[in-house]
Amino acid sequence: xxxxxxxxxxxxxxxxxxxxxxxxxxxxxxxxxxxxxxxxxxxxxxxxxxxxxxxxxxxxxxxxxxxxxxxxxxxxxxxxxxxxxxxxxxxxxxxxxxxxxxxxxxxxxxxxxxxxxxxxxxxxxxxxxxxxxxxxxxxxxxxxxxxxxxxxx
Amino acid sequence: xxxxxxxxxxxxxxxxxxxxxxxxxxxxxxxxxxxxxxxxxxxxxxxxxxxxxxxxxxxxxxxxxxxxxxxxxxxxxxxxxxxxxxxxxxxxxxxxxxxxxxxxxxxxxxxxxxxxxxxxxxxxxxxxxxxxxxxxxxxxxxxxxxxxxxxxx
DNA sequence: TTTAATAGTTCACTAGTTTAACTATTTATG
DNA sequence: CATAAATAGTTAAACTAGTGAACTATTAAA
Numbered sequence: 001x002x003x004x005x006x007x008x009x010x011x012x013x014x015x016x017x018x019x020x021x022x023x024x025x026x027x028x029x030x031x032x033x034x035x036x037x038x039x040x041x042x043x044x045x046x047x048x049x050x051x052x053x054x055x056x057x058x059x060x061x062x063x064x065x066x067x068x069x070x071x072x073x074x075x076x077x078x079x080x081x082x083x084x085x086x087x088x089x090x091x092x093x094x095x096x097x098x099x100x101x102x103x104x105x106x107x108x109x110x111x112x113x114x115x116x117x118x119x120x121x122x123x124x125x126x127x128x129x130x131x132x133x134x135x136x137x138x139x140x141x142x143x144x145x146x147x148x149x150x151x152x153x
Numbered sequence: 154x155x156x157x158x159x160x161x162x163x164x165x166x167x168x169x170x171x172x173x174x175x176x177x178x179x180x181x182x183x184x185x186x187x188x189x190x191x192x193x194x195x196x197x198x199x200x201x202x203x204x205x206x207x208x209x210x211x212x213x214x215x216x217x218x219x220x221x222x223x224x225x226x227x228x229x230x231x232x233x234x235x236x237x238x239x240x241x242x243x244x245x246x247x248x249x250x251x252x253x254x255x256x257x258x259x260x261x262x263x264x265x266x267x268x269x270x271x272x273x274x275x276x277x278x279x280x281x282x283x284x285x286x287x288x289x290x291x292x293x294x295x296x297x298x299x300x301x302x303x304x305x306x
Numbered sequence: 307t308t309t310a311a312t313a314g315t316t317c318a319c320t321a322g323t324t325t326a327a328c329t330a331t332t333t334a335t336g
Numbered sequence: 337c338a339t340a341a342a343t344a345g346t347t348a349a350a351c352t353a354g355t356g357a358a359c360t361a362t363t364a365a366a
Contacts, residue, residue, distance in 0.1 A: 007271075009286065010267050013286065016289050016290055019296075020292065020296055021174060022215065023293075023296045023300045027296065037320095037321065054345090064323065067323080067346075070345070071323080072321080072322070090344085091330075093343095094345065117166060119299075121163060128288055131288075132289070135282070135284075136169050139273060147180060190352065190353085193352090208315095218354075220317090220356080221353065223314070223315055224352085227315095243312095243363070245361065247314065
């Protein structure tokens with residue numbers, strides 16, 4: 001691959017990923033309950049998957065400082081979507097879980113998001129989309145590895 | 154494609170795109186001048202491409218309200234990276250352009266970003282990445298069309 | 307010539323983020 | 337054991353980014 005086509009690919013990639021982040025994000029937002037942001041939804045999504053987690057874990061997964069997690073968790077807590085409970089053996093630790101209201105809200109939203117994203121996925125041939133996902137995941141692994149190398153420096 | 158594999162694809166897609174947005178964003182941020190954010194960089198990027206633009210145009214392209222553009226433009230203006238000039242025929246209109254300092258900063262940054270993204274691109278076979286980009290662009294067009302359909306409702 | 311529309315700004319408010327200082331608790335060390 | 341160091345989480349100040357509504361100035365339309 002010559003330099004010129006790499007430059008073109010880079011240009012094209014940055015343009016598409018930016019566009020999808022913006023427009024796709026706004027479509028996802030359209031599926032959420034009125035007063036929920038995309039960030040808050042992704043937080044619920046992670047908590048729904050792992051069932052129980054801590055602030056420290058969320059800070060690592062979302063790659064932000066713990067104080068940012070405290071803020072977003074407070075907002076979700078005020079909405080009654082999550083609950084906190086202290087570990088009785090190590091009283092520094094606070095476990096975070098979805099409330100029943102939180103679970104129901106997430107499930108409901110998730111169904112709408114599946115429909116939305118599914119409506120795009122269905123427009124592709126299965127072989128095409130599977131090849132796409134393989135490359136996409138490879139890229140993801142490269143980025144993660146590069147990030148970890150940077151941290152290790 | 155059955156329902157189950159669509160659900161899995163949706164799950165997988167959401168997970169990867171979220172991860173790449175987070176980690177990739179943080180790698181890009183690492184290439185920027187100290188006091189520049191990713192949003193500010195994308196703004197410079199667009200202005201560098203089109204050379205001259207207006208707030209209204211930026212609001213459409215970035216899909217935010219004009220007041221958000223005023224705020225970000227003010228920040229870039231304070232850093233001396235962009236300049237404003239009124240249209241003499243229609244004095245409501247303000248044209249925005251990069252200053253020389255802004256252009257140099259962007260070029261410098263862009264070179265670093267090309268190196269970074271290029272280092273990933275180079276790890277793929279050309280055929281693989283070209284197929285990926287075709288699918289990625291198709292997805293982008295679907296999302297844009299879906300967004301415009303929503304607006305038209 | 308009033309009335310509409312357009313371009314952009316300002317202001318108050320909210321979300322998300324970082325940094326630094328802090329509390330409470332647990333673990334290590336001398 | 338007692339003090340020091342590490343860990344989990346919170347708080348507060350400062351910043352960026354976004355929305356919505358009210359506003360100014362200017363141009364276009366009735």
